[in-house]
Amino acid sequence: MDDMEEPGGAPAPLLRIDDLRVDIASRDRTVHALDGVSLELAPGEALGIVGESGCGKTMTALSVLGLLPPGGAVTGGRILFDGQDLAAASAPTLQDVRGNTVGMVFQDPLTSLNPTMTIGAQVAEPLLLHRAGIGRKEAWARAEEMLRLVGMPQPAERMKSYPHQLSGGMRQRVAIAMALVCGPKLLIADEPTTALDVTTQHQILELIDTLRETLGMAMILVTHDLGVIANRVDRVAVMYAGKVAEQSDVRGLFARPRHRYTEALFAALPERAADRGTELHTIPGLPPSLTVRPTGCRFAPRCSFATEECREREPELEQDVAEAQEPGSAPVEKALAGTAAEPVRTPRPCRRPRRATASPVSTPCRTATRPPNRS
Numbered sequence: 050m051d052d053m054e055e056p057g058g059a060p061a062p063l064l065r066i067d068d069l070r071v072d073i074a075s076r077d078r079t080v081h082a083l084d085g086v087s088l089e090l091a092p093g094e095a096l097g098i099v100g101e102s103g104c105g106k107t108m109t110a111l112s113v114l115g116l117l118p119p120g121g122a123v124t125g126g127r128i129l130f131d132g133q134d135l136a137a138a139s140a141p142t143l144q145d146v147r148g149n150t151v152g153m154v155f156q157d158p159l160t161s162l163n164p165t166m167t168i169g170a171q172v173a174e175p176l177l178l179h180r181a182g183i184g185r186k187e188a189w190a191r192a193e194e195m196l197r198l199v200g201m202p203q204p205a206e207r208m209k210s211y212p213h214q215l216s217g218g219m220r221q222r223v224a225i226a227m228a229l230v231c232g233p234k235l236l237i238a239d240e241p242t243t244a245l246d247v248t249t250q251h252q253i254l255e256l257i258d259t260l261r262e263t264l265g266m267a268m269i270l271v272t273h274d275l276g277v278i279a280n281r282v283d284r285v286a287v288m289y290a291g292k293v294a295e296q297s298d299v300r301g302l303f304a305r306p307r308h309r310y311t312e313a314l315f316a317a318l319p320e321r322a323a324d325r326g327t328e329l330h331t332i333p334g335l336p337p338s339l340t341v342r343p344t345g346c347r348f349a350p351r352c353s354f355a356t357e358e359c360r361e362r363e364p365e366l367e368q369d370v371a372e373a374q375e376p377g378s379a380p381v382e383k384a385l386a387g388t389a390a391e392p393v394r395t396p397r398p399c400r401r402p403r404r405a406t407a408s409p410v411s412t413p414c415r416t417a418t419r420p421p422n423r424s
């Protein structure tokens with residue numbers, strides 16, 4: 050069987066990250082920024098990566114792009130994208146992928162745009178770099194067309210502007226145009242709206258949604274805000290302390306989070322507090338330092354439902370999220386409005402696989418359902 054083929058001959062996903070480990074070493078310490086991250090993305094699919102600051106969302110995105118910070122290195126695992134392992138790829142291969150088959154949009158467009166180049170030259174640049182034989186005139190025309198597609202008013206005039214002459218929202222539109230001008234198979238958007246005001250945030254997210262559908266590309270949307278991914282992605286990976294705590298389709302996640310960390314993130318959503326007229330819940334404490342690898346569930350020290358079992362080993366979560374998707378139900382809207390995914394008050398940790406002898410009162414996270422022991 051071909052290495053890139055799934056068992057049974059099914060086509061491989063567009064992106065498959067297997068047990069990815071990334072360390073960032075400085076003079077006096079090593080941060081285990083990613084400690085066994087596994088994710089999958091089908092062609093055209095949208096995956097949200099959520100979690101608090103410092104949990105490894107950006108490092109996951111940067112690993113795919115081969116753009117780790119100084120001292121950063123992949124120490125294990127694979128990043129299979131479109132048939133090649135980017136974790137082991139050469140610098141020229143990665144350069145050929147970036148901006149070509151993988152587009153990226155970052156938080157602050159000012160850092161991704163060159164202040165000394167016109168907008169037109171910057172949007173045309175990826176074409177000149179990645180499309181052999183394309184002339185300047187054609188690249189310029191396609192750049193202008195791309196600016197029109199991202200909703201830039203008067204694109205022909207704007208081609209001659211410099212980044213400082215545009216508003217933050219317009220600069221982000223330019224960054225999106227640059228990311229998409231080569232027609233990538235995957236767009237990685239890392240907190241693309243964090244630096245923008247609320248109205249512009251909404252417009253940019255809508256724009257990304259529309260373009261994703263029009264162009265049929267896959268997307269990884271990195272955000273710390275569960276509210277941002279609701280209704281925008283197909284699946285969600287919740288990251289905590291360099292690991293994926295829980296992965297689910299978006300409806301299942303909102304209707305029935307399995308990990309206590311996910312529940313805590315929901316409880317901390319401002320929309321929920323506002324709807325219920327209650328105070329905003331916050332998660333006590335801070336994520337752990339990633340210089341040591343703790344045993345057990347990494348969230349256990351901050352989880353009021355944690356048991357001894359949680360402290361000893363990672364919870365194995367139940368897989369039956371599909372049951373949450375009854376026809377006609379609107380779990381995403383309900384969760385945001387605070388009528389689903391309520392924090393459970395009984396001392397139940399995560400949703401784990403149910404064992405024949407398990408007591409419903411003493412389960413921490415929602416762990417996977419195991420077949421009853423018939424012996």
Ligand SMILES: Nc1ncnc2c1ncn2[C@@H]1O[C@H](COP(=O)(O)OP(=O)(O)OP(=O)(O)O)[C@@H](O)[C@H]1O
Nearest residue numbers: 073080082101102103104105106107108109118339
């Ligand atoms: N340049 C760096 N040097 C050393 N450690 C870093 C560097 N950048 C990130 N880290 C560490 O890597 C870990 C993962 O960081 P990462 O930026 O991926 O988190 P994040 O979830 O994207 O957070 P944020 O939402 O704040 O961007 C953190 O412990 C962080 O301190």
